[in-house]
Amino acid sequence: QSYVERLATQGLTADDGSLYAIGQLVLFIPSGSSAPADAGLQALAAAINSGQVRRFAIANPAHAPYGQAARQALQSVGVWAAVQPVLVLGDNAAQTARFTIAGSVDAGLIPRSIAAVPEFAEHGRWLALAEGLYTPLQQRMVLLQDAPPAAIEFYRYLQSPPARQIFRQFGFQSPD
Incomplete structure (x- = not known):
C-alpha cells in the first residue's frame, strides 16, 4: 500500500487507488512437526521452552509487510x-512460506492466501490468527496516468x- 501512496503523491497515478483485498496471517505447522497447532x-513460548519448536519463521519485518x-x-x-532465539527470517512472505511448507522450520506465520492453496495445504495444517493481533494487510492497486484501455478495464x-x-x-x- 505504501508504494501505491508514493506513486499517487508523485502525481503518477490517475487516482488515489483502490483497496481490493485484505491479506491475513495464519500459523502454519508443517506435517511432521511436533509444534502444537490448536493452541x-x-x-508458542511453552513450545519453544519444551523444544517442540526449534525454528520459527516469519518474513523479515525490516522490509516485508x-x-x-x-x-x-x-x-x-x-x-x-x-x-527470538529460534527465529528464522525469510526475505519475503513467499520465501517464508517455502521454509514453512517444506518443513525447514517447525512452524511459521505465513499468508493465508498461500497456506490455503491445495498443493501447500496438504503439507501441514494452519490456524487463522485472531483479528486485532496485527494491522490489517491492505492490498491496494492504482491506475497509472495514461493507462491503456485494457488496464482500465482490468482495474475496474x-x-x-x-x-x-x-x-x-x-x-x-x-x-x-
Missing part, C-alpha cells in the same frame, strides 16, 4: 521475546463483486 500463538504483521501478532500475545474488474469473490476463495478478506 495458537499463546502456546507480512513480517511486520507477524511481529505485531507475536508482540500482541507476548511471545516476541521468546521467539478487480473492484467488481465477481473479482472480490475470487479473492475470498484464495484466502483474502474483502474490503467491504
